[in-house]
Amino acid sequence: MDDEGALDLPNESTATGTMTAHFKSDIDLLDAFYLLGDLLRPAFGQWDACDPVCHCILELVEAQTELQDTFDDFANYGGSDAAIEAAVKKRRAAAKKLMNALDDYDWRGRGAEFA
Secondary structure, X not given: OOOOOEEEXXXXXXXXXXXXXXXXXXXXXXXXXXXXXHHHHHHOOOOHHHOHHHHHHHXXXXXXXXXXXXXXXXXXXXXXXXXXXXXXXXXXXXXXXXXXXXXXXXXXXXXXXXX
C-alpha cells in the first residue's frame, strides 16, 4: 500500500488495475476479503430472493468456487487443463449473465429475464 491508501491489485482485463482504500488499515487483503464476506453473508437474502441480479451473483459465486476447486485439484491431484478451461468458461458465462441482468434491471420490479 502506498502513502495515499492505494492498493495495487491485479485487474483481470488489464493486469494493471488498482483498488483505492478509503482509509489506512493494518488488515491485509486476504483478511479483509474474509471479513467482508462474513459481514455481508447474514443480511444477504432478505429481499435478494426476488431480485434476478442476485440470482446471477450467486451463479457467479458458484462458478468462482468451482474454478477455485479446479485449481486446487490441478495443484494437488494433477487435474487437467481442460477442466480449468471449462471452469473459466463457466465463470465467464456467469459474469456475462450478470452483466446482462444489470443492464436489463428495472428497480420498479421488472427485472432481467433468466436467460
